[in-house]
Amino acid sequence: MSNVMKIENLNYSHNLVKILNDVNLKVESGKIIGLLGENGAGKTTLMRLITGNAHGTGAIEVSGTFQAKDRKAHVSFTDHLNGFPAGMKIGKIVDFYRTVYDDFDDKRCDDLMKFLNLDKTMKVSALSKGNKEKLIIALTLSRQVELYLLDEPFSGIDSMSRKKIINSIIQWKPEHATILVSDHYVSEIAPILDEIIVIKNETIACQKQTDEIRENKGMSVENFYESLYDEGGNNND
Numbered sequence: 001m002s003n004v005m006k007i008e009n010l011n012y013s014h015n016l017v018k019i020l021n022d023v024n025l026k027v028e029s030g031k032i033i034g035l036l037g038e039n040g041a042g043k044t045t046l047m048r049l050i051t052g053n054a055h056g057t058g059a060i061e062v063s064g065t066f067q068a069k070d071r072k073a074h075v076s077f078t079d080h081l082n083g084f085p086a087g088m089k090i091g092k093i094v095d096f097y098r099t100v101y102d103d104f105d106d107k108r109c110d111d112l113m114k115f116l117n118l119d120k121t122m123k124v125s126a127l128s129k130g131n132k133e134k135l136i137i138a139l140t141l142s143r144q145v146e147l148y149l150l151d152e153p154f155s156g157i158d159s160m161s162r163k164k165i166i167n168s169i170i171q172w173k174p175e176h177a178t179i180l181v182s183d184h185y186v187s188e189i190a191p192i193l194d195e196i197i198v199i200k201n202e203t204i205a206c207q208k209q210t211d212e213i214r215e216n217k218g219m220s221v222e223n224f225y226e227s228l229y230d231e232g233g234n235n236n237d
């Protein structure tokens with residue numbers, strides 16, 4: 001299996017405070033991966049570094065590209081909707097995405113909007129928190145790229161919709177693409193995850209296949225994740 005992303009010696013500080021320290025990662029193509037960690041662990045920061053929305057030291061390679069401006073063509077990430085005027089309609093945001101991204105797929109977007117019950121005539125300001133999250137999911141997955149980043153995509157979404165979306169994520173993932181999805185709670189997304197990556201103490205505490213956790217360790221992914229905090233240490237064994 002080839003790697004869609006390789007990160008070497010990545011460091012990031014903000015106002016002299018170390019946020020991420022010596023992050024090294026290899027991420028394979030075709031996977032759904034959970035990026036886990038407590039509040040403030042650095043999950044969003046890592047995603048922003050991958051897309052070039054934040055800048056650290058070290059190397060980030062996505063689909064053979066190293067420069068932030070080149071990586072953007074291979075990674076889909078929607079960093080909030082704050083950049084759009086409140087009065088803007090969903091349809092206009094879609095138009096913007098279509099103009100900016102050559103890989104934007106109209107058919108996929110229409111299907112996702114329908115699946116998520118989003119109405120293109122609605123204004124961003126009129127959307128509930130959950131519907132904003134749904135719009136972020138739809139916009140992110142409407143591009144055809146090798147790597148999708150979803151940052152706590154289910155946080156404001158009601159439990160019925162959440163289950164429906166989680167169960168269908170596999171259907172929206174192009175076969176050879178990878179989805180990196182961050183969350184605090186692993187129990188709901190565990191069934192669809194091929195692998196977990198845990199950020200703790202400013203670095204990667206653990207990267208593990210979920211099959212290996214279940215079969216070799218005889219643990220649920222949730223229990224394994226919690227054990228990383230009980231033991232107070234890293235667990236790459």
Ligand SMILES: Nc1ncnc2c1ncn2[C@@H]1O[C@H](COP(=O)(O)OP(=O)(O)OP(=O)(O)O)[C@@H](O)[C@H]1O
Nearest residue numbers: 014019037038039040041042043044045046152184
């Ligand atoms: N631009 C910034 N200004 C101030 N602090 C920042 C900035 N970017 C990151 N941080 C700090 O970096 C740390 C990591 O934040 P980040 O949002 O990446 O964590 P997270 O794992 O995504 O957390 P959560 O699960 O709560 O969303 C936090 O301590 C945060 O305060």
